[in-house]
Amino acid sequence: MALNSRETIIAVRKNGDGDLEAFKTSSGRVLDYQQALQEVNAGAIAGVNAFKGKDGEMYLRGDADGDPTNNLDNLPNFD
Incomplete structure (x- = not known):
């Protein structure tokens, strides 16, 4: 799959505790x-990777590229 055909995450929704719970992609999904x-x-979304936390659960984070503006926590919120 070509890199430019992969979706990216453009906005996030957080729960009452401030934890990420949903994501909006560049195609609007x-x-x-x-x-x-x-x-x-599956490699369908660019700029994000999954990692296993100390609690054994899997989590998402933006790729470490030195740009804090595209960290998942810093993306715009959506309803």
Whole structure:
């Protein structure tokens, strides 16, 4: 799959605790956390990677590129 054909995450929705719970992609799709994890692992979404936390759960984070503006926590919110 060509890099330019992969979707990116452009906005996020957080729960009452400030934790990420949903993502909006560059094509306008809205993915819950588990859907986003599956798509990132499948290579369908660029600029994000999955990692295993100390609690053994899988989490998403933006690729480390030195640009804090595209970190998932810093993306615009959507309803």
